[in-house]
Amino acid sequence: MTILQVEKLHFSYGKTEVLKDISFTINKNMIVGIVGGNGSGKSTLLKNISGYLKPESGKILIGNKDIRHFPTKERAKFIAYVPQEMPYDFEFSCYDIVMMGRIPYLKRFQQEGKEDETIVKKSMKITNTWIFKDKNINELSGGERQRVYIARALAQKPSILLMDEPISHLDMKYQIEILSLARELSSKGILVITVLHDINLASLFCDELLIMKNGKIMDYGPPKKVLKPYNIKSAFSVDVELIDNPITNSPYVVPILRKRKQFKVI
Numbered sequence: 001m002t003i004l005q006v007e008k009l010h011f012s013y014g015k016t017e018v019l020k021d022i023s024f025t026i027n028k029n030m031i032v033g034i035v036g037g038n039g040s041g042k043s044t045l046l047k048n049i050s051g052y053l054k055p056e057s058g059k060i061l062i063g064n065k066d067i068r069h070f071p072t073k074e075r076a077k078f079i080a081y082v083p084q085e086m087p088y089d090f091e092f093s094c095y096d097i098v099m100m101g102r103i104p105y106l107k108r109f110q111q112e113g114k115e116d117e118t119i120v121k122k123s124m125k126i127t128n129t130w131i132f133k134d135k136n137i138n139e140l141s142g143g144e145r146q147r148v149y150i151a152r153a154l155a156q157k158p159s160i161l162l163m164d165e166p167i168s169h170l171d172m173k174y175q176i177e178i179l180s181l182a183r184e185l186s187s188k189g190i191l192v193i194t195v196l197h198d199i200n201l202a203s204l205f206c207d208e209l210l211i212m213k214n215g216k217i218m219d220y221g222p223p224k225k226v227l228k229p230y231n232i233k234s235a236f237s238v239d240v241e242l243i244d245n246p247i248t249n250s251p252y253v254v255p256i257l258r259k260r261k262q263f264k265v266i
């Protein structure tokens with residue numbers, strides 16, 4: 001069964017083409033990590049899949065249906081997107097923010113009901129944010145806020161969860177917790193696609209990795225297949241050695257450190 005298919009996707013900001021002929025198909029629920037250098041097009045790809053940006057050409061299909069044919073509210077029942085930059089919603093408590101995830105399920109002027117409350121509570125409990133339910137979102141740290149926005153995405157009950165660098169503000173405990181949660185969600189029938197900068201955590205947690213370079217897919221497949229020194233050199237301009245992590249059996253990337261040219265501190 002095809003869950004997500006991206007077909008010959010092109011996207012430009014103004015005259016600058018940022019996504020060039022992107023095609024890939026995902027047939028089962030898993031965690032797909034998007035990795036690549038700064039500016040390679042990772043966030044733009046995620047925003048196109050989410051429907052936030054419209055492709056210039058090409059198609060994005062969810063379960064064989066073109067996302068352009070989903071009304072926005074319907075699309076939000078299938079795809080939830082956690083952006084990299086969180087807007088400041090000064091007016092709202094964390095509970096209210098997560099409850100916004102239920103909007104796609106409510107009719108105009110319909111009040112949320114018991115089922116919505118249960119789903120919101122569950123989403124906040126599994127992201128460890130229930131303790132913040134009465135706090136204003138602007139009173140939280142960057143990492144705490146990020147977890148609240150992940151809870152809101154979960155409250156949408158999506159079948160595809162898109163996350164843009166969800167662990168960048170998190171400490172080690174929560175990095176592991178959020179990626180473990182992503183793994184749990186994928187085992188319960190959600191396709192998780194996440195942009196990650198930490199290549200070793202990506203290797204550890206993702207079933208497949210999509211490596212991007214200059215708006216194109218450089219390689220796609222399981223970490224063992226795509227994490228190769230030549231791919232990493234090409235995507236990040238860094239020389240690395242790959243070792244097999246003896247504990248996890250996943251590839252572990254070790255940069256080869258070169259001596260920097262000496263310079264005088266003025």
Ligand SMILES: Nc1ncnc2c1ncn2[C@@H]1O[C@H](COP(=O)(O)OP(=O)(O)OP(=O)(O)O)[C@@H](O)[C@H]1O
Nearest residue numbers: 013014016018036037038039040041042043044045
């Ligand atoms: N709103 C925008 N308007 C114009 N250009 C943009 C806009 N957003 C991104 N770009 C440009 O598009 C290119 C791809 O950006 P994108 O944010 O998708 O890259 P990325 O791989 O997610 O980068 P990073 O790892 O730094 O977050 C970059 O050159 C960027 O400067």
